[in-house]
Amino acid sequence: MSIARSGRHAIVHERAPEVGGRFHDDFQGLENWTTARDVLDELASFGIEMDFDHAPFHETVVFDPAGRPHRYRSPKPLYYLVRRGSGPGTLDASLKAQALDCGVEIRFKDPKPHLPEGGIVAAGPRGADAIAVGYVFDTDAADATYGAVGDHLAPKGYAYLLVQGGLGTVAVCLFDDFHNERTSLERTVAFFQDRVGIDIMNPRRFGGTGNFTVPQTARRGCVLFAGEAAGFQDPLWGFGMRYAMVSGCLAARAALSGDLALYDRSWQSRLGGQLRRGIVNRYLYARFGDRGYAALLHLLDRAPDVRAQLRDYYGTSLAGRLLYPWAHHGIRSRRTESSV
Numbered sequence: 001m002s003i004a005r006s007g008r009h010a011i012v013h014e015r016a017p018e019v020g021g022r023f024h025d026d027f028q029g030l031e032n033w034t035t036a037r038d039v040l041d042e043l044a045s046f047g048i049e050m051d052f053d054h055a056p057f058h059e060t061v062v063f064d065p066a067g068r069p070h071r072y073r074s075p076k077p078l079y080y081l082v083r084r085g086s087g088p089g090t091l092d093a094s095l096k097a098q099a100l101d102c103g104v105e106i107r108f109k110d111p112k113p114h115l116p117e118g119g120i121v122a123a124g125p126r127g128a129d130a131i132a133v134g135y136v137f138d139t140d141a142a143d144a145t146y147g148a149v150g151d152h153l154a155p156k157g158y159a160y161l162l163v164q165g166g167l168g169t170v171a172v173c174l175f176d177d178f179h180n181e182r183t184s185l186e187r188t189v190a191f192f193q194d195r196v197g198i199d200i201m202n203p204r205r206f207g208g209t210g211n212f213t214v215p216q217t218a219r220r221g222c223v224l225f226a227g228e229a230a231g232f233q234d235p236l237w238g239f240g241m242r243y244a245m246v247s248g249c250l251a252a253r254a255a256l257s258g259d260l261a262l263y264d265r266s267w268q269s270r271l272g273g274q275l276r277r278g279i280v281n282r283y284l285y286a287r288f289g290d291r292g293y294a295a296l297l298h299l300l301d302r303a304p305d306v307r308a309q310l311r312d313y314y315g316t317s318l319a320g321r322l323l324y325p326w327a328h329h330g331i332r333s334r335r336t337e338s339s340v
């Protein structure tokens with residue numbers, strides 16, 4: 001969009017016949033805790049209009065490994081629920097409409113192997129460091145969001161139940177033990193039905209993968225890589241939408257400036273610290289297992305402002321910097337290539 005608005009001819013080559021084909025109308029959380037600035041303000045600063053369905057959530061309940069609920073509230077939204085897929089109201093359909101309005105040409109079923117100078121690759125994950133499987137469903141339940149942690153349910157990951165406006169998503173996000181995904185999902189559904197008493201009508205199954213890394217550079221020759229194609233995603237919990245949109249906009253700015261080296265400087269400055277800290281968080285989270293998840297929730301229980309506390313966990317700190325080489329070494333990305 002930035003490129004088309006500057007008066008240049010922007011072409012998007014999309015492999016699939018439609019946008020959002022990787023998703024199934026499932027809810028995803030647009031996280032709002034890694035910066036003090038609201039995520040919607042940041043997206044607006046890049047010229048993105050919020051005309052997709054987005055519901056702010058100020059409160060969530062997370063169950064610890066022993067099944068005890070922890071309720072977290074925040075005066076500012078902790079996240080915005082958005083829907084992913086091709087249908088009306090989804091983030092994907094909205095971004096497509098906005099791009100077309102700006103004059104972007106979208107060529108569907110057109111995977112282009114070689115891009116010209118200044119081209120931006122945003123082709124999604126290149127491996128599976130995490131997988132998520134779940135159901136989207138209809139429900140009479142009230143709007144609410146829940147999470148659950150525990151290796152019995154979600155090895156090294158977490159489970160979630162998101163309900164908004166009569167639609168629901170229940171899923172488990174695994175960072176280990178992928179071959180037991182079916183069992184983990186069955187346990188997740190049973191767990192939330194037991195704890196929350198959710199009615200699940202007309203369930204439709206979905207699944208997907210994600211990957212993360214901290215690349216040395218997100219540029220190969222004259223081509224820039226954005227979003228998960230570069231490995232940009234929250235290594236701790238897999239929140240990747242914000243990374244994808246922010247990095248895509250920074251790549252476009254660099255391409256427009258004619259200084260492609262600007263891109264590495266700008267993503268490093270905006271996302272680099274957060275990504276490195278995310279690697280440390282992921283390493284510690286996976287290493288300490290159930291005891292660690294319980295300790296994390298306990299710390300959040302005591303925080304006067306849970307959003308600020310989470311932001312702290314993604315901020316740069318001496319401990320984070322010292323632990324990074326060790327954590328980076330300890331985490332092996334399953335990406336097909338370790339850098340772009």
Ligand SMILES: Cc1cc2nc3c(=O)[nH]c(=O)nc-3n(C[C@H](O)[C@H](O)[C@H](O)COP(=O)(O)OP(=O)(O)OC[C@H]3O[C@@H](n4cnc5c(N)ncnc54)[C@H](O)[C@@H]3O)c2cc1C
Pocket residue numbers: 013014015016019020021022027028029030031110111112122123124125132133207208209210226227228229233238239240241242244
């Ligand atoms: C089940 C699930 C739940 C998730 N939940 C959350 C969440 O709650 N919050 C959050 O922030 N993130 C979440 N994520 C992660 C988030 O969806 C991704 O990080 C984000 O969509 C990545 O955006 P992207 O633009 O890099 O890639 P994508 O959104 O995958 O888009 C890539 C596009 O490139 C196209 N493409 C692929 N190869 C080619 C090619 N060779 N040529 C042309 N086009 C190509 C694809 O068809 C696709 O349309 C979730 C992911 C999954 C799978």
